[in-house]
Amino acid sequence: MSFQPTPTDISVIISTASHTDNKETPSLATERRITPSWSISVLKAKLETMTGIPPGSQNLLFKAPGQADRWITGGEERQIGEWGLVRGCEIVVHDTRPPTARVNFGDISSVEKYELPTETYETLSNSVLAWKKNQKLGRFNPDAQSPESLLEEQVARDTHEISARGIAVSKRAIVLPSSPPHIRRGTVRYVGPVKEIPFAPLKRTLDETEEQPVWVGIELDEPTGKNDGSVAGTRYFECGSSCGVFVKPEKVQVGDFPPLELDFDDMEEI
Numbered sequence: 001m002s003f004q005p006t007p008t009d010i011s012v013i014i015s016t017a018s019h020t021d022n023k024e025t026p027s028l029a030t031e032r033r034i035t036p037s038w039s040i041s042v043l044k045a046k047l048e049t050m051t052g053i054p055p056g057s058q059n060l061l062f063k064a065p066g067q068a069d070r071w072i073t074g075g076e077e078r079q080i081g082e083w084g085l086v087r088g089c090e091i092v093v094h095d096t097r098p099p100t101a102r103v104n105f106g107d108i109s110s111v112e113k114y115e116l117p118t119e120t121y122e123t124l125s126n127s128v129l130a131w132k133k134n135q136k137l138g139r140f141n142p143d144a145q146s147p148e149s150l151l152e153e154q155v156a157r158d159t160h161e162i163s164a165r166g167i168a169v170s171k172r173a174i175v176l177p178s179s180p181p182h183i184r185r186g187t188v189r190y191v192g193p194v195k196e197i198p199f200a201p202l203k204r205t206l207d208e209t210e211e212q213p214v215w216v217g218i219e220l221d222e223p224t225g226k227n228d229g230s231v232a233g234t235r236y237f238e239c240g241s242s243c244g245v246f247v248k249p250e251k252v253q254v255g256d257f258p259p260l261e262l263d264f265d266d267m268e269e270i
Helices: 040-051 128-135 147-165 264-269
Strands: 010-020 023-034 058-063 090-095 172-179 182-192 215-220 244-247 252-254
Touching (some): 010 040, 023 040, 040 058, 040 090, 147 252, 172 215, 182 244
Parallel strands (some): 010 090
Antiparallel strands (some): 058 090, 172 252, 182 215
16 A cells, blocks of 8 residues: 655544443543654554553554544554544544553542641641631630530520421421422421431530430422431431421421412413
8 A cells, every 4th residue: 555644734533442331432532633654653652641551552443434444453663644544533542451450540549648637737827727716716716605505505496496386297387498489398297306417516416315406307298308208227207209308497387288289270271
């Protein structure tokens, strides 16, 4: 095959073959300019910088519009231009190494991570912690309540809200804030502690010997909730998937809220 080299570069799509479900599908897909006079060995060396696949482990599949796919074979010194490079053609790089020998650049679990020691962080003058100290915020506020006193207040507030709002199991309720058309209504199915939900000021879950904040579990009429009546494997009531929600008592309003029903008269007009 006679070939006259030309210095004109041609834009070519470079992709790699990924294996999914025992099938190879192109991935990566980046466009690069290729010089037709490059030898196959030179091309493979350049492809290694793009794909991470060593030249000796590359099998190259050439794809061109209107032509059958061809493997690039026949010697490393042959020029890539012999395959008829045209704009829009594609070179798919196949990795012949076994999967266990390939580097998985998408797996960050093996990447060593730097963690700043707590004692070092506390000595920094330009950190968020230093700013909180200067502003006397959070635990650095001398007038701030202790987490334990905040827990007592929360339990008392929850108990008062439950009584004042008349919240009880089996009552119909809506979740606040609610405004048309986004009104979440349902039936109260549980009133009591949910030990799996951490108390924020303490930054931990509470054990059974401690006072527990009160939560209201509601089975919603529509699947706009966050669970099925269970939290972290503990079931508090039965309902459909995404129909359960746990909210604080101040977010609940009980009343005569009938289940949502379709307006068939309106549907006939659609």
